[in-house]
Amino acid sequence: MEWETVIGLEVHAQLSTKSKIFSGAATAYGAEPNTQACAVDLGLPGVLPVLNKEAVRMAAKFGLAVGATVSKRSVFARKNYFYPDLPKGYQISQFELPVVAGGHLDIELDDGSVKRVGITRAHLEEDAGKSLHEDFHGMTGIDLNRAGTPLLEIVSEPDLRSAKEAVAYLKKLHSLVVYLEICDGNMQEGSFRCDANVSVRPKGQAKFGTRAEIKNVNSFRFVEKAIEYEVERQIALIESGGTVVQETRLYDADKGETRSMRSKEEANDYRYFPDPDLLPLEIDDSFIEAARATLPELPDAKKQRFTEQYGLSAYDAGVLSATREMADFYESVVKQVGGDPKLCANWVMGDFSGFLNKDSKELHEAPVNAAMLAGMLKRILDNTISGKIAKDVFEAMWNGEGDADAVIAKKGLKQITDTGAIEKIIDEVLAANPDSVAAYKGGKDKLFGFFVGQVMKASQGKANPAQLNELLKKKLSQ
Amino acid sequence: MHNKTIAELARGLKAREFSSEELTLAFLKRIEQLDGQLNSFITVTPEIALAQAIEADALLADDMGGPLTGVPIAHKDIFCTNGVRTSCASRMLDTFIAPYNATVVERWRAAGLVMLGKTNMDEFAMGSSNETSFYGPVKNPWDINAVPGGSSGGSAAAVAARLAPGATGTDTGGSIRQPAALCGITGIKPTYGRVSRYGMIAFASSLDQAGPMARTAEDCALLLSAMAGFDERDSTSVDQHVPDYTATLNNPIKGLRIGLPKEYFGEGLDPAVGKVIEEAINQYRKLGAEIVEISLPNTHLAVPTYYVVAPAECSSNLSRMDGVRFGHRCDKPKNLEDLYKRSRGEGFGTEVKRRIMIGTYALSAGYYDAYYLKAQQLRRLISDDFTNAFQQVDVIMGPASPTVAFNLGEKSDDPVAMYLADIYTIAVNLAGLPGMSVPAGFVGHRPVGLQIIGNYFDEARLLNVAHQYQLATDWHTQAPEAFK
Numbered sequence: 001m002e003w004e005t006v007i008g009l010e011v012h013a014q015l016s017t018k019s020k021i022f023s024g025a026a027t028a029y030g031a032e033p034n035t036q037a038c039a040v041d042l043g044l045p046g047v048l049p050v051l052n053k054e055a056v057r058m059a060a061k062f063g064l065a066v067g068a069t070v071s072k073r074s075v076f077a078r079k080n081y082f083y084p085d086l087p088k089g090y091q092i093s094q095f096e097l098p099v100v101a102g103g104h105l106d107i108e109l110d111d112g113s114v115k116r117v118g119i120t121r122a123h124l125e126e127d128a129g130k131s132l133h134e135d136f137h138g139m140t141g142i143d144l145n146r147a148g149t150p151l152l153e154i155v156s157e158p159d160l161r162s163a164k165e166a167v168a169y170l171k172k173l174h175s176l177v178v179y180l181e182i183c184d185g186n187m188q189e190g191s192f193r194c195d196a197n198v199s200v201r202p203k204g205q206a207k208f209g210t211r212a213e214i215k216n217v218n219s220f221r222f223v224e225k226a227i228e229y230e231v232e233r234q235i236a237l238i239e240s241g242g243t244v245v246q247e248t249r250l251y252d253a254d255k256g257e258t259r260s261m262r263s264k265e266e267a268n269d270y271r272y273f274p275d276p277d278l279l280p281l282e283i284d285d286s287f288i289e290a291a292r293a294t295l296p297e298l299p300d301a302k303k304q305r306f307t308e309q310y311g312l313s314a315y316d317a318g319v320l321s322a323t324r325e326m327a328d329f330y331e332s333v334v335k336q337v338g339g340d341p342k343l344c345a346n347w348v349m350g351d352f353s354g355f356l357n358k359d360s361k362e363l364h365e366a367p368v369n370a371a372m373l374a375g376m377l378k379r380i381l382d383n384t385i386s387g388k389i390a391k392d393v394f395e396a397m398w399n400g401e402g403d404a405d406a407v408i409a410k411k412g413l414k415q416i417t418d419t420g421a422i423e424k425i426i427d428e429v430l431a432a433n434p435d436s437v438a439a440y441k442g443g444k445d446k447l448f449g450f451f452v453g454q455v456m457k458a459s460q461g462k463a464n465p466a467q468l469n470e471l472l473k474k475k476l477s478q
Numbered sequence: 479m480h481n482k483t484i485a486e487l488a489r490g491l492k493a494r495e496f497s498s499e500e501l502t503l504a505f506l507k508r509i510e511q512l513d514g515q516l517n518s519f520i521t522v523t524p525e526i527a528l529a530q531a532i533e534a535d536a537l538l539a540d541d542m543g544g545p546l547t548g549v550p551i552a553h554k555d556i557f558c559t560n561g562v563r564t565s566c567a568s569r570m571l572d573t574f575i576a577p578y579n580a581t582v583v584e585r586w587r588a589a590g591l592v593m594l595g596k597t598n599m600d601e602f603a604m605g606s607s608n609e610t611s612f613y614g615p616v617k618n619p620w621d622i623n624a625v626p627g628g629s630s631g632g633s634a635a636a637v638a639a640r641l642a643p644g645a646t647g648t649d650t651g652g653s654i655r656q657p658a659a660l661c662g663i664t665g666i667k668p669t670y671g672r673v674s675r676y677g678m679i680a681f682a683s684s685l686d687q688a689g690p691m692a693r694t695a696e697d698c699a700l701l702l703s704a705m706a707g708f709d710e711r712d713s714t715s716v717d718q719h720v721p722d723y724t725a726t727l728n729n730p731i732k733g734l735r736i737g738l739p740k741e742y743f744g745e746g747l748d749p750a751v752g753k754v755i756e757e758a759i760n761q762y763r764k765l766g767a768e769i770v771e772i773s774l775p776n777t778h779l780a781v782p783t784y785y786v787v788a789p790a791e792c793s794s795n796l797s798r799m800d801g802v803r804f805g806h807r808c809d810k811p812k813n814l815e816d817l818y819k820r821s822r823g824e825g826f827g828t829e830v831k832r833r834i835m836i837g838t839y840a841l842s843a844g845y846y847d848a849y850y851l852k853a854q855q856l857r858r859l860i861s862d863d864f865t866n867a868f869q870q871v872d873v874i875m876g877p878a879s880p881t882v883a884f885n886l887g888e889k890s891d892d893p894v895a896m897y898l899a900d901i902y903t904i905a906v907n908l909a910g911l912p913g914m915s916v917p918a919g920f921v922g923h924r925p926v927g928l929q930i931i932g933n934y935f936d937e938a939r940l941l942n943v944a945h946q947y948q949l950a951t952d953w954h955t956q957a958p959e960a961f962k
Contacts, residue, residue, distance in 0.1 A: 039578055043798040046558045046677040048712050078794050089797020271841035276684035278713050
């Protein structure tokens with residue numbers, strides 16, 4: 001039988017507010033345990049939550065960016081359950097009336113087609129603390145620094161049909177929240193986390209199969225692997241006569257498998273009810289418009305503009321607009337070079353990105369900034385250096401040897417553009433290789449490349465390639 | 479000195495007839511000598527009281543004092559007091575030293591009031607007799623065999639017995655008005671949102687409201703002025719101007735329209751209490767008020783509605799008492815579940831557990847619509863009754879409690895009978911309105927309280943109406959024989 005996979009994703013994006021969603025404590029990552037938890041975060045008797053307006057603004061920005069409705073009225077509710085890192089015994093979340101409802105995100109599939117994925121809702125809630133099971137000899141430590149950190153839970157429609165689509169959606173969403181500057185997107189630190197609801201059904205069947213929820217898969221790669229594993233498990237189970245049960249499963253990255261965490265019967269009854277400590281959240285038009293005014297150019301629009309304004313291919317435009325940081329870097333280079341956006345794109349995507357990868361550096365850590373790269377590209381365009389020499393210049397800049405002009409001067413890499421000088425080298429090369437010249441003239445055209453190489457080598461790579469080609473052709477046809 | 483009202487004490491302090499230190503020592507001495515009979519205090523804080531009194535005296539010496547500087551008071555043990563045990567009368571918080579001050583505590587402190595200690599109460603404010611306290615019941619100063627009412631029974635008894643001239647109370651379903659009535663003192667529950675709930679340990683968040691308890695309306699006006707107002711730490715507090723409640727006390731009440739809800743004078747009301755209330759109404763008639771019979775047709779729904787809403791909220795509010803970060807933790811927990819079960823099982827008393835269970839049930843999947851949601855709808859009907867009534871009348875009057883103080887132990891085995899003790903006060907909380915209880919006489923030697931209910935944010939009028947009554951009567955000046 002042919003099976004169809006159905007996936008819906010729930011993403012928790014940590015909002016990058018300075019303070020927590022219901023208290024004034026700082027949200028910075030990595031502080032000593034329990035140093036960033038105030039009385040409110042500790043859930044001490046008598047404390048009350050006060051909503052952080054900035055978190056609401058960020059949620060509104062997200063809603064506008066995915067074409068959703070930013071609700072004029074939404075309600076905070078208590079989700080009740082006991083856990084040691086949940087200080088109040090309930091999480092303040094939104095249940096019936098979320099702040100963002102009904103949006104969508106367009107993803108590009110492998111065949112180049114675009115698929116629209118529905119976003120059911122996005123709601124504000126507080127994060128819990130962390131339970132530390134190591135280092136306490138059979139006991140558990142509780143770190144409440146994270147307790148009360150604002151989260152935007154973004155729930156997709158069950159529109160995704162493969163692990164690949166799920167990853168494409170996740171990457172797109174990740175890029176978007178970082179573009180919007182509402183989330184730092186750091187998956188290692190848990191700023192962007194994902195739960196996947198996965199089910200399978202016979203192809204053509206309208207009714208959904210029973211789903212399993214896979215918890216907290218914290219990298220794009222793991223999401224893909226976890227879903228693939230889960231799909232295979234469910235199909236194998238059904239085909240061998242079994243039935244899928246509704247349950248929560250945990251992905252074990254070491255073993256590459258999912259395993260049952262709790263069944264539906266064991267699930268908590270969260271006893272949601274409106275939080276009486278918080279009035280319904282009312283948002284007026286001016287607040288929404290103010291949020292709209294802070295929206296940056298979004299990835300899709302930027303990609304489109306890059307193809308139109310800079311004449312880039314869809315692929316190049318996509319790569320360069322994938323992150324806001326990369327797009328800004330690229331545009332800064334183009335602006336400083338003052339032309340040839342294609343050359344700029346090749347260098348940003350080529351050597352520059354290559355060196356970043358090689359050194360595992362983030363863009364903002366690169367030793368070559370946009371001005372330095374632009375300075376070097378200008379030297380290519382004014383024929384001071386060839387593209388080939390530029391690769392050496394770039395590496396020297398990367399290694400901290402100064403900007404392009406300094407490297408060119410220090411290493412004597414200035415291109416030879418004097419016709420006489422190039423001719424002299426050509427003559428020497430031809431004189432040293434009479435057999436090859438004879439063979440070329442006898443019809444072995446392929447040897448042309450050999451002569452180019454020899455001349456380039458003799459010029460220590462400094463001969464202007466275009467001039468070299470032209471002069472060499474002339475000489476060989478004599 | 480202990481028979482003086484707060485207004486009189488403040489005048490005496492200003493005129494240097496006595497110092498705050500002398501006054502404070504006098505009250506501390508009375509507490510030491512007399513509270514053994516009443517058990518109205520859980521914690522007495524003599525060092526803090528004397529330090530604050532000395533500070534107050536310094537201010538008074540420089541003529542820098544405010545209208546209340548140097549007057550001793552007590553706080554219900556539901557308010558967090560920095561560095562002082564804040565137990566909520568529960569074993570669960572017997573060891574809990576609050577690391578911060580409630581807004582109410584902070585504001586009274588800023589007004590120069592001196593804290594004598596923390597008063598006894600029903601555990602987590604759940605009760606109408608002050609018998610659910612982990613620290614034992616409070617006795618009624620008028621009759622040691624009677625309950626003082628609850629949950630602010632310690633504050634009510636302490637004020638009635640002249641162990642403190644005023645105290646804080648909190649009122650979720652009548653917890654200021656009913657003990658004020660049963661102990662023959664004056665107490666006001668302000669409009670929901672008038673006083674900050676920050677630092678006040680939550681019982682039912684949408685109903686809880688703090689207010690002052692004292693012997694006179696004038697004293698309540700002074701204390702409320704120093705307590706009310708917007709607090710950015712409480713999202714449900716209302717950002718509305720706080721008037722000087724003493725400024726309007728002497729306004730004439732001629733032409734005042736008083737509504738008497740027929741539902742408050744029917745079955746269930748002790749006829750002797752009814753008679754006292756009628757006499758009080760007659761007094762108002764003499765003062766020029768116009769009496770209008772009104773109806774609050776959904777009154778009978780108030781108690782059942784309340785006993786869904788309040789337990790539901792408390793079941794969630796009390797979840798933080800889990801033995802993990804503070805409060806009672808069981809000995810040698812075997813695992814997490816054992817830690818929760820035994821810590822909570824040992825830490826909470828019977829009534830608290832009963833309400834947590836009722837509330838948990840009411841919020842459960844499959845029952846939420848039938849109970850919690852339905853209760854919210856009824857709550858709206860109950861509020862609408864009052865909104866309609868206030869189109870015809872300025873204030874509503876009736877008994878604060880259907881009976882005078884009952885005997886200790888009389889209702890402890892019958893929770894429903896106990897719940898009915900709040901039958902006249904609960905609707906006011908559900909609607910979020912302000913309400914008062916004013917001493918109006920006695921049945922035998924047990925006091926009767928007249929309840930006055932006002933429209934939203936009409937505390938000034940309530941206090942004015944109560945003060946005018948107190949100018950014409952002397953019920954509020956009477957002291958229990960053993961505590962004169």
